[in-house]
Amino acid sequence: MRRIALIVVALFALLYAGDYASVRFRIPKSRDPYGVVQLRPYYAVRQKDGKPEFYFLDPENRVCVHSLFPHMGYNPCWYVSRHTQRRMDL
16 A cells, blocks of 8 residues: 555656646647736625625636646636636625
């Protein structure tokens, strides 16, 4: 069991290192490592009767990275594109 756990951790570290290298050194050279996803933020204001009222804000762009894991302070584009609506409760 200990050997299997060590192999799994080593494979995960190798996968993360390869993912980081592909972003840092632009592998392949033809693709841009960064992307932009448009988010739609909105406020959810609770009324006196308990029902929420929604106020939609202007769309904003969020920079993301084309990778499996977050790198350089940016979330992966596959994650950001699945969470395009940002709800702020007041």
